Amino acid sequence: MIVTAAPPRSPRHALNDGDLRSLLLIRHFERALLRLFEQGVLSGTTHTCLGQEYIPVTLSALLRDDDFVFSNHRGHGHFLARHPDPHGLLAEIMGREGALCGGVGGSQHIYHRRFLSTGVQGESLPVATGVALKLAGTGALACAYIGDGTWGEGAVYEALNMASLWRVPLLVVVEHNGIAQSTPTSAQMAGTIAARAAAFGVRHHHVTSTDVGEIRDALAPLVDAVRAEPSPLVVEFATHRLGPHSKGDDTRPPEEIRRAQESDWYDRHAETDPERFARLDREQRELVERVVAEVSARPLSRPGGAA
Amino acid sequence: MTRVSEHLNQALHDLMESDPSVHLLGEDVSDPYGGAFKVTRGLSGRFGSRVRSTPLSEGAIAGVGAGLALAGDKAIVEIMFADFVALAFDQITNFAAKSTSMYGRPVPVPLVVRCPTGGNRGYGPTHSQNPQKHFIGVPGLSLFEMTPFHDAGELFSRMFGLGRPCLFFEDKVLYTRQMYRTDDLFRFELVDDVARVYLDGAGRPDCTLVTHGGLVHRTLDAMRALLLEDDLICELLVPAQLYPVPHLPGLEDAPHVCVVDDGTEGGTWAAEVATALYPRLWGRLRRPITLINSADGVIPAAPHLEREVLVQADSIRAAVREALS
Ligand SMILES: Cc1ncc(C[n+]2csc(CCOP(=O)(O)OP(=O)(O)O)c2C)c(N)n1
Ligand SMILES: [Mg+2]
Secondary structure, three states, rough: OOOOOOOOOOOOOOOHHHHHHHHHHHHHHHHHHHHHHOOOOOOOOOOOOOOOOOOOOOHOOOHHHOOOEEEEEHHHHHHHOOOOOOOHHHHHHHHOOOOOOOOOOOOHHEEEOOOOOOOOOOHHHHHHHHHHHHHHOOOOEEEEEEEOOOHOHHHHHHHHHHHHHHOOOOEEEEEEEEEEOOOOOHOOOOOHHHHHHHHHHHHHHHHOOOHHHHHHHHHHHHHHHHHHHHOOOEEEEEEEOOOOOOOOOOOOOOHHHHHHHHHOOOHHHHHHHHHHHHHHHHHHHHHHHHHHHHHOOOEEOOOOOOO | OHHHHHHHHHHHHHHHHOOHHHHHEOOOOOOOOOOOOOOOOOHHHHHHHEEEEEEOOHHHHHHHHHHHOHHHOOOEEEOHHHOOOHHHHHHHHHHHHHHHHOOOOOOOEEEEEEEEEOOOOOOOOOOOOOHHHHHHHOOOOOOEEOOOOOHHHHHHHHHHHOOOOEEEEOOOOOOHHHHHEEEOOEEEEEEEHHHHHHHHOOOOOEEEEEEOHHHHHHHHHHHHHHHHHHHOEEEEEOOEEEOOOOOOOHHHHHOEEEEEEEEEEOOOOOHHHHHHHHHOOOOOOOOOOOEEEEEOOOOOHHHHHHHHOOOOHHHHHHHHHHHHH
16 A cells, blocks of 8 residues: 655645646536525435545546546545536536536536546446456546445445456546535444455555645556556545535534635645636636526537537 | 324324334334434334334345244334335245245234335435335235325234234335325215225216225326316225235226326236126126336436326326216
8 A cells, every 4th residue: 555645834836827727617517506506506315525636637637538437425526536527517417508428417426528426326347347348458437426325225335346357457546525415434334445456456545645646646547547547446545524515414413514625725725826826716717707697598408419 | 184104103102102012123213313204203212122123134124024024923014215115125025925835834924014105305306216016916914105194003913913923014205194084075985994085075076096095096086087077076095005906995886997006107006996896896807907107118317208107097097088978
């Protein structure tokens, strides 16, 4: 197991404009979603990745166009970091024209190019293993995002076993935010993810940093090995969920929520580089406002007519 | 006035209080969360380790419940969304249900699997289904569904009394409705297992509808429109036990029978009800029993698309009018 350094107070690597834009796009997009829910404009449910945005943003530069990405219920960031198409995603969530999947899938069920999400936990890992089996030798990989709680599902283990046996290029990105819906990890997971990976002979890398550049540097050779060998890899991020599980359902004590918020990248980046941050922050906020206005004005979606 | 979710919650409190052998397991069922739909609120505080929030492990949750039942206790397990009961299919059908008879002698397995069902909430294809039909005809397994007319405590006692595993479906929209209320036009009474909802003082109805708990309000809306706008009198039968299909009272005089089922078309509960009724009513029916189901398709997330797929009051009304025309 390789452990990266503890989070530095200020980022060691300066974020490039592209990464900062991506982080801010996701943040403002999801804040807008929560607002739209409050206004009663959205139906169903939504799971925001507030605080975890840096994970897919970090990964985006390590992934190739021919890689296949599997996402889950908390997938808006995974999508936007790979496909900066907030119009298509919002249209999907709102059931408007130009929706990625005609409005059929909604927030949790998206299939766009080589990005696929599903709302049933653990379901994606065997499928990702199958896709990786097909991709083996091409240099492309299958990347699957899962949460810590999803390690409760048996399918995760069945897939890891096969992925290791058959040496497939599978990158499992674990967003370990210490909680599953309302249940802390300590109450739903015995042992560790590292030991689980080890049991299957699968390489495991633990990330505690939130610094995009630093994490990327550490991950790049490991991801290259996934492609070249090929072989599966589990990358576990220690991260924090700032918001509720879905909406209005956060039963954590206030001090715990505050502790999670202290780890947020947003304020830290705002302090380090105030002028540039303020400019890009405004730019992305305004972009999202325009997207909301435009998409809200569109007619309702019809399946089959998707963008 | 009590909401269905509160009524269920009270029934669980009463049950666990009166029977110390009852355990309850499920994802996020403990306080302060109290379950995704708050049906288990307050239980973990009162009953300690008899109530357990579990990992995300539907198969094992059902299996652990079956183990507690096998060992002489009783278990209620909650599947957060009924869609995920697919992950527990093996434990329920190949272990819990079969164990009651596959060892050459009766083995009691008092296990209730609670499954919040149904759509009309915009949750999308994997959080909106009515999977009842997938469990019909499994030897050793009974299916029940919550209705606004049946006392949940009595249903839990009945299910445990069977000594075999039961699935208990609870429609998520029904949670928010009131118990024991119909509509100002209609009254209800219980005839054995079955709630009979009828127009007070009316004679023989033009059509008798049969449905399950989750569709009661949509069916009542249709009955109201059929009466006020089409001059057609309907009566409604709502069994709490879905399978085996119980005796449905009073159908001998029914000029027409229509079964309304929120499950998707194909291999349906509605067809099972019709199969049970045909031998009994053959020769008296004037036309085939009408079956109304949700469309043969996934349940879309977008409300305007979801609405078209699921059974709605207007589709029930249209089907009844067409059958009687
Ligand atoms: C099979 C299955 N069981 C339960 C759920 C309901 N559910 C959705 S997300 C979630 C918690 C997931 O926790 P985790 O994997 O840690 O991801 P996080 O939400 O923390 O990102 C639960 C219980 C589900 N979607 N699928
Ligand atoms: Mg988690």
